[in-house]
Amino acid sequence: MxxxxxxxxxxxxxxxxxxxxxxxxxxxxxxxxxxxxxxxxxxxxxxxxxxxxxxxxxxxxxxxxxxxxxxxxxxxxxxxxxxxxxxxxxxxxxxxxxxxxxxxxxxxxxxxxxxxxxxxxxxxxSQNRFKTDTMRMKALIEGGKLGKVLLARVNSMWWRGSKYYDLWWRGTYEKEGGGCTLNHAVHQIDILVWLLGMPQSVYSVMSNVAHTNSEVEDLSLSILTYPGMLAQVDAALVDHDEKQEFFFACEKATVGIPWMVKACKQRPNGFLEPNLEQERELNRFVETLPMLEKERHAAQIEDVVQAVLSDRTPCVTSKDGRNAVELISAMYKSATCTHSVILPLESEDPFYTQEGMMRHAVRYYKKQQSVDNLEDAGITL
Ligand SMILES: NC(=O)c1ccc[n+]([C@@H]2O[C@H](COP(=O)([O-])OP(=O)(O)OC[C@H]3O[C@@H](n4cnc5c(N)ncnc54)[C@H](O)[C@@H]3O)[C@@H](O)[C@H]2O)c1
CATH class of the missing domain: 3.40.50.720 (NAD(P)-binding Rossmann-like Domain)
Incomplete structure (x- = not known):
């Protein structure tokens, strides 16, 4: 071998x-x-x-x-x-x-x-694809068990202190490319597009409210439009936590990560009552699905190695990576131009190149201090 x-x-x-x-x-x-x-x-x-x-x-x-x-x-x-x-x-x-x-x-x-x-x-x-809950969500949505998705909400609600941006490559469009939208919410954006496809348009608002040694955003709220569906992507570095959440409100139930399944049916007056039978059915289906033996980087690396050895396509392709960057570039364009942006983003678009992005994107602060290495190299995933 x-x-x-x-x-x-x-x-x-x-x-x-x-x-x-x-x-x-x-x-x-x-x-x-x-x-x-x-x-x-x-x-x-x-x-x-x-x-x-x-x-x-x-x-x-x-x-x-x-x-x-x-x-x-x-x-x-x-x-x-x-x-x-x-x-x-x-x-x-x-x-x-x-x-x-x-x-x-x-x-x-x-x-x-x-x-x-x-x-x-x-x-x-995109290691978060390789988690049991993510795979279960994918199986539910793709298997039609939830009916049509009506509203998706995903977020990357993190906290990072001011020292985070002292590292030399962080906090500039030139080296990091963007802030929490490009570098953190990219995980949720990849999964959203993997499950639901690319939206028709996006409207974003961004700001930097707490990181003065950084040009880039630390807060970003986006609304995505799809035929018959809306989605919301939130990214923050000011929430005292490290949450990465998903909610899909669908015709038959709302399902979320951290894992939750809720289903309702209507009373004669249109108000809700719990649909416990539906919840049980969905939970029973999910329990028939296998737990992943490996998760995150270990699982993705196994997939990549197996893809090379058996000459097949890996689970996360370059097109997937591009899709996430395309949607994020549209988010930066929308936040800069303060209007919604239609996808796809064409190669003539000023936000297609990094030079264009650097010329147009909002610089919130000037990066004043930079260190070659941070003392503590440990990171959270
Ligand atoms: N998948 C995830 O959850 C996750 C988490 C953290 C970081 N990342 C990504 O991983 C990448 C690296 O992030 P990090 O946190 O490890 O950063 P880091 O700064 O800790 O590590 C980068 C390393 O690259 C080295 N380096 C820089 N220029 C080099 C060059 N020209 N040749 C050789 N080495 C060079 C640096 O000395 C440093 O050791 C980024 O793209 C980041 O977005 C992904």
Missing amino acids: HILGVAVIGCGGISKAHVEGYQALGQECEIRCLCDIYPQKMESLKQQYMLGNLVEVEDYHQLLDRKDIDLVSICLPPSLHCQVSVDFLRAGKHVLCEKPMAPSLAECDIMMKAEIESGKMLSIV
Whole structure:
């Protein structure tokens, strides 16, 4: 059996979830190379996960010609995703790139072109798809058990302190690409589009109410229109919690994550009474569905490795990554221009490129201070 050789590019916060994911697999793959501009980051990752003898480089170009590398995990700041993915794809490597796919649609298209021309796989991280509750929700919606979806509400209600934006690449359109809409709500937006498809239009309002060392938004509210349905996406960095919630109000029931099922029927006067039979039926169906053995990064990495080994499409494709970036670019356009934006976003649109985005998007504050590394590298997922 061919063992897939893996390289991890960028050894910061999220790289640990990738290393754990590869290590949780059996003989299918082996981490052979690490890359980071800071040797001490490679060293500490190596020590923490007992990675043994592997190649460590400070410049990823040194890995492009290596024959023992088949698959690369890109765990770099967003502004580097496009160039590094394209270089590895052109060098004949499969790529799993962290979210967001890239800060702009133009870069997503360059990445997809390189994917097609190379014949290699490009997958984008969206680990929250790989959770039992998300899969159950998908089965309920797609199986028609809920009837038509009438209203969807998803949110990423997080709290981040001021120091969060001191890290050099965060808090600028140039390096991070955007704020909580692009970098946090991207998870919920990907799942929403995966379940319901792309909306016809979006109206967004954004602000930065609490993070003065950042150009980008820390608050973002969006309304999406679909035929016969509305959806709402909220993202915040000022809610004292770390919630990621989903609600789908449908013809037959409202279902949500954290998991809840509620169904109503009407009384003669049109007011509601609980429909317990319907709730029981939906819960019975959900209980017949398997629990995922692995979740999040470990599950997505397993999917990607199996996709490469069996030459099939991964669960999260580059088109999926692009869809999320397209909707988010439209959100930034809407918030900047204060009107609703019709999708798709064409290549002539000023918000298609990162340069256009940087020229037009609102800068809430000027980033004044920047540190190369934050003391505590631990992150929450
Ligand atoms: N899927 C998730 O839930 C999740 C969570 C956190 C971060 N992320 C994403 O992962 C990516 C990285 O985020 P992070 O929190 O790990 O950031 P980080 O700053 O902790 O790690 C990035 C690493 O890349 C290294 N680096 C920077 N430029 C480099 C270069 N040119 N060559 C080699 N190494 C370089 C840095 O030194 C750093 O160690 C971002 O795109 C972020 O949005 C995803």
